[in-house]
Amino acid sequence: MNYEDSLIVKTAWYYYIENMTQQKISEMLGISRMKVIKFLEKARQDGVIQFKISQERSHHLQLEQKIIQKWNLKDAFVVPTPPDDSCPNDTIAKAAAMYINDRITEDTYINIGYGDTLSRVLNHLATMTESPVSAVSLTGGVSYYLPNTFSSTFNAKLYLYPAPLIVSTKELCSAMQKEPSMQSISRMVNLASMTIVSVGGLNEDATVIKNGIFTKNDFLYLSMQGAVGDILSQFIDKDGNPIQTDIEERLLSTPLSTLRTLPNVTGVASGKHKVKAIRACLKGEYLDILITDEETALSLIEEDLD
Template sequence: MSNYKNKEMVKIAYYYYRKGLTQAEIAKKMGMSRQRVNRILKRAIEENIVKISIVDIDKYNVELENKLEDKFGLTQAVVISPMDEKSTISSLGIAGAEYLEDSLSKGDCVGVTWGKTLSEVAKRLSYNQSLNISAVQLIGGMNIAYSDLKADEITREIARKLGGEAHILYAPAIVENKEIKDAIMSDNQLKETFSNMEKCNVIIVGIGELKEETTLYKESYLNQQYKEHLLSKGCVGDIGFRWYDKDGNPVDHDYNDRTIGYDILNKKNKALTIGIAGGENKHEAILGALKGGYIDVLITDADTAEALALS
């Protein structure tokens, strides 16, 4: 390249990056088309005449987030770097709460499932009662030892902090047969809660994985027959007790007609669905949820994100 051409490239780059001139202003100044200015600026980067450095890009996992967004068509990915594996859930809770605080608007309606991570989100959420944001329980209640993991407690906590009404689903998550479900679903209060589910414009979900070492598998409310049946059908994960396989396909199993709650795998509304999950046991379930297109925003940890990006 001649010295003249090289100087022209440097000068145009100087005008654009140092002096802050627009491409149209540079074109007029240099007596050339704006399209040519654009081409020269691109070439300046390609030939390392201009080197762009973004401070803290690795610290905040920006490139990894972008990989997940591109690979799975996500609206946004948020990747955190917890101090160690033990702090993953609390770190995800903080990140989830911060994301909600930044993205929620006054009068929004938030749908909620259950679990340790969502419990942490609710705990970490700041008080902002002027937002008047209501919360809706999306899955029926469960007989578990820790009340703060229950969907109704998480729903109440979010509504209390954000100044809205809590719409509680007064029913078990899973009943003995379809006839019992049909009888429960005929209740007017339950019908009203289901009506409110359709009004949610934001949905926050945990992602469960059916492995022996996970909380979901160990909890006594899931009997052995239920677990074994789901495994035999190829289930790898759930969102609100709606199960899917490794490719993200909803699984038709014997308990579908016995489950009371919002069927997020076949959702009809256009709510922004935020999935918050991470840890070494969750990779397969999160991958299935991403393949199925069930979540729009993923908040996860760096190790899980790396595995997802490579899958």
């Protein structure tokens, strides 16, 4: 066994058996983190590490196929539902980052929407990818696209709407949309090969309520109008039809009509409180791919009783 083969075996052992982080392995073996990632991939390709699909994972594969068939999707990725004391947004965000990382190249541009889950997706993706991720924002609200405080590395190039998510009047919104800096980002949206969005429910801990963008009274009003949730902060009814309110007139976000024309629109969402909203997005045919957890997936293949 030559020196490199020895390092590959050690890297695989420390990572898969000892559960050490890539950074820790890098420091222990005196090699770069990128080298660790390459060695882990080589270990998989050369059969140093062999994977067996467990019965549980087989169940998830069957569930994915049912989701794909029921909702006419290109793909689906179902992960185990996290325990109650964990962070469901982070679990689904990690899964989405891994899924996206396997499908992008150095020259890939991805569109990414607004929200806590998608902020986590972007941060996880930017720490695991070898080449910089080129990410284009689909909405205003700059802070949710920036690196979080927990990221040691953030390997991403960001192209952001230089604006808040929502403004005070429709006249201001219209004027801002005509700005050259805004229009240049809008043009880039159409060049991306993959679009990542989340789905929001009408629950009180929704990101847009936490941030003070919408109030509980706004949600009550939207609910009375028939809204079940939102995508790109645009609210839809149970059949996926947009809810027409004055809120949309003040919103700096990619229109849902444009979203339908984009390739490989990937929805990242889970949770009982989002099932109605996810189902509405699927009915409205906004999504090509769905990344969710097992409990949510099971709910989505049940008959719609609404």
